[in-house]
Amino acid sequence: MRTDESAASGDTRSDHGYGDALIWDDDVQQLWERLRTGPAVRHNADGPSIMASPTAVDEYLHQPELMSSNPGAVFLGSETGLIPLQIDPPGHVRYRRMLDPLFTPPKMARLEAEVAALVNRRIDEFIDRGNCDLASELAVPIPCGTFLRLLGLPIGRLDEFIVMKDELIRPVARDADDAAAIRSRAGAWVFELFGEALDQRVAHPTDDVIGHLVRLEQSGELTREESLNICLLQLTAGLDTVTASLECFFSYLARSPAHQRQLVAHPELTSKAVEELLRWMCPVPTVARIFTSDAVVEGCPVSAGTQISVLLASTNIDPSRFENPTEVDFTRESIKHLAFGLGVHRCLGSHLARMELRVTLAEWHRRIPSYRLPEGFLPTYSPAIREITYLPLEFEPGAREG
Numbered sequence: 001m002r003t004d005e006s007a008a009s010g011d012t013r014s015d016h017g018y019g020d021a022l023i024w025d026d027d028v029q030q031l032w033e034r035l036r037t038g039p040a041v042r043h044n045a046d047g048p049s050i051m052a053s054p055t056a057v058d059e060y061l062h063q064p065e066l067m068s069s070n071p072g073a074v075f076l077g078s079e080t081g082l083i084p085l086q087i088d089p090p091g092h093v094r095y096r097r098m099l100d101p102l103f104t105p106p107k108m109a110r111l112e113a114e115v116a117a118l119v120n121r122r123i124d125e126f127i128d129r130g131n132c133d134l135a136s137e138l139a140v141p142i143p144c145g146t147f148l149r150l151l152g153l154p155i156g157r158l159d160e161f162i163v164m165k166d167e168l169i170r171p172v173a174r175d176a177d178d179a180a181a182i183r184s185r186a187g188a189w190v191f192e193l194f195g196e197a198l199d200q201r202v203a204h205p206t207d208d209v210i211g212h213l214v215r216l217e218q219s220g221e222l223t224r225e226e227s228l229n230i231c232l233l234q235l236t237a238g239l240d241t242v243t244a245s246l247e248c249f250f251s252y253l254a255r256s257p258a259h260q261r262q263l264v265a266h267p268e269l270t271s272k273a274v275e276e277l278l279r280w281m282c283p284v285p286t287v288a289r290i291f292t293s294d295a296v297v298e299g300c301p302v303s304a305g306t307q308i309s310v311l312l313a314s315t316n317i318d319p320s321r322f323e324n325p326t327e328v329d330f331t332r333e334s335i336k337h338l339a340f341g342l343g344v345h346r347c348l349g350s351h352l353a354r355m356e357l358r359v360t361l362a363e364w365h366r367r368i369p370s371y372r373l374p375e376g377f378l379p380t381y382s383p384a385i386r387e388i389t390y391l392p393l394e395f396e397p398g399a400r401e402g
């Protein structure tokens, strides 16, 4: 999910003393390593500070009373805060109790066949060409289509959703005020669309996420405003994150024929490959927080009200947590990465994301065993979430299945 506005506006790229072409570039792990071994908190005059020390990250993400994720950390289109991300404990736990049962591994497994069908339909559209833009032809439509199915919304609204999500998550804006205005407008638009879907479920109950929210409204556990807010966060959190993960994965794999061969020969390693690539590529490298009181973090003073980008990615390459952390190894015994965050706000959709990523990798390698980037092409990554908006791949043409 897009959780760090400063990163999106580019501030941290130029202002934290590491020069240009940093956090999001191809050799980003070298920067994460430098940040990991530097001061626990690095202040930045024009944007959020950065917390990169794995021990501090661990300690403070477990103490939301000291470091909050409320809208003061980053404005994401809702003044009251997106539910549950921007709600601090104790209120937060009530929402997670309601929402966790909707995203369990068995519930996600029920969507698996439909996701596989979606992936194969997409592959059918380009496989006989021998090339594709992985970003627009697979990585964007798969999570969007899955999201519509999960919420019980018509797939025909896919294009609208893509526009809304882009305005909410990555508004094209002149400055921060303009970005906030675009986001507010997009938020209102989303509320109207979801409101219609919720109203329909009152008359015609369904077993999807929106149907479940309506039942909670009817039992008095949720207000309509809360339901809309929850839908908004799922859109913000569940689309670009999976898109970016697919793009990061294929950007890496396209340059590693040995890993491609391994996945083709041993499809049973696909789940582990997903975890290892989440660790190494960390598509959502930071989360946004705000200090609630003055603190001294491993010797670094931080004032109340300081906005902070918490670097999850530095923990993923910490040698005290991972043996040979710079090696991408799909056979690692244990891969306890922080790509889905840490503490009370750890990702609600991790099982959904894992299923989408595993199914997409599995179907791709079943049908396209060998692929590469065009000669001379170097992927570029967007700020904040590591999306690659254009990712051309080349391969031997194959046969359509559909």
Ligand code: HEM
Residues within 6 Å of the ligand: 001, 003, 069, 083, 084, 085, 086, 096, 233, 234, 237, 238, 239, 241, 242, 245, 283, 284, 287, 288, 338, 339, 340, 341, 342, 344, 345, 346, 347, 348, 349, 350, 352, 353, 354
């Ligand atoms: C690979 C894909 C994904 C990644 C890397 C990812 C990453 C994250 C991270 C790092 C957080 C913590 C945010 C924070 O602490 O500030 C988070 C929270 C969250 N994610 Fe994901 N996410 C992914 C997919 C999804 C999907 C598919 C959904 C769909 C429901 C989703 C829904 C959420 C929600 C609702 C939260 C807030 C949870 C809370 O505050 O209790 N995420 N995610």
